[in-house]
Amino acid sequence: MRRTVLGGFTAAALAAASLLALPAHAAAPKLTAKVVQGSVWSSGYGADVVVANNGDAASAGWTVEFDLPAGTTVSSSWSxxxxxxxxxxxxxxxxYNGAVAPGASTSFGFNAAGLGLPLNCTLNGAPCGGGSSTPSPSPTVSSSPSPSPSPSPSSSPSPTPTPTPTVTTPPGPVVDVSTAAQLTAALAAAAxxxxxxxxxxxxxxxxxxxRxxxxxxRITLTGPRTAVLVNDGPSGDAPDCPTPTPGWxxxxxxxxxxxPYWNxxxxxxKDSKKGVVLDGSHHVTVDGIYVHHVEEEGVHFRRSSAxxxxRNSVIEYTGLVQPGYGEGVYLGSANSNWGCHGNSGGVDRSDRVLVENNRIGPYIAAEPIDVKEGTFAGIIRGNTFDGRGISGQNSADSWIDVKGIDYLIEGNTGTFAAPGTFANGYETHNPGTTPSFPNGCGNVWRNNTSDLGGVGAYAIRITSPSSCTARPNVVYASNKVTGAVSGLTNVPVTP
Structure with missing residues (x-):
């Protein structure tokens, strides 16, 4: 027999029943975005946009939009x-950075030509700070503290990297490691x-x-920015040429x-003699890593690592012990080292390396990028160079020294401010030039923005145009310079 029991419910019970009848909360992401202005120069600034997830589910992706006032444009961006x-x-x-986990954040960055700040910022159609879909007036803009002027191995300013990128694990078997011993074993057995x-x-x-x-x-080594590799060496007796050797x-x-073929x-x-070294390891992709406080170079493509x-990486505070050997990114080897590293016809052919959308500096003691002789056809694009701390030692006095051949250098933004030694923004040199290797020739600059801080002579200085008559370097009029003692370049400009 059917019974009616509603009459037996109290008001409190009815209220409780109503609450129980409500649908369960659906987990969802809750994203916000904040613009953090990292550096400012006379004609522009650089900024990171931090996308944070305060919800209880991962995001599937994000879109940030904003307006810039007239007279200000985005000159380059990354991630x-x-x-x-x-x-x-x-x-x-x-x-790699669309899926933001609950409580996590990711970021992208941009450089602005002009000093106007973003307006009407929205994230997935809603205000960047959260709330309704009405556009907000502007994102929060703050200035990162400037580092103190004299870094040293024992006491240097705190680095300010772009926040951790969100990493997507590729399909395939995964080996999780949480100790140094586990990592050593996993690298030795990688498949x-x-x-x-x-x-x-x-x-x-x-x-x-x-392996x-x-x-x-491909094989992938991945982790959050809070996964930090430290080498407390070196130790043992080194072989004549750097090769993996037991006990060293x-x-x-x-x-x-x-x-080859690693991600x-x-x-x-950090806190190592060199940061990341690739020897005879072609087709390696380095994406979104952070290298800082190393004694010599940050990342070295060596021994024909073509x-x-x-890309999307941050490198700063290099050359803490040997400033003249503290490059940020090092492509190839000097011809004096080809005896060890020249395993391709006697030359280190670390060719066709793409250096893209990185932030290199401040306190790169040598050049942010050193392009060595004998290398061909790389692309250096969309990077940000902060020249503070360039030492001037071992002829390190520019953002990039180009001794390679047929490189494209475009869409980069470089600044210089004290302390440091700075001669020119970009330089070429021609060591060991022969008809087969017209070193320092055939390179192209376009759409680069340079602020020489009232110190550097030229944004782009071609050291010896006569060495490259058969394969000239080309400087396009789309390159822009401010704060130059002498001007854009010392060679005729191509329209």
């Missing part, structure tokens, strides 16, 4: 796909198609691999030797 309509800019996540995933924490040890991936099945620790933070993403390398990529 996003940018489109523009007049003074309105739209930035959409790229493959094509495998991902080695770092847990947050510091890993102290000797980290390297000789190759393949074109179809070269002091490198991470060393790939004869290990290195997200993590940090067709590599370094």
């Amino acid at each position: 996003s796909t940018r489109t523009q309509s007049g003074q309105h800019y739209k930035f959409v996540n790229v493959s 094509p198609g495998q991902t080695i995933r770092l847990a947050p924490g510091e890993y102290h040890g000797v980290f390297g691999t000789t 190759p991936g393949t074109e179809a099945q 620790d070269p002091g490198y933070g991470l060393w790939l030797s004869g290990a 290195l993403t997200g993590f940090t390398v 067709d590599g990529v370094i």
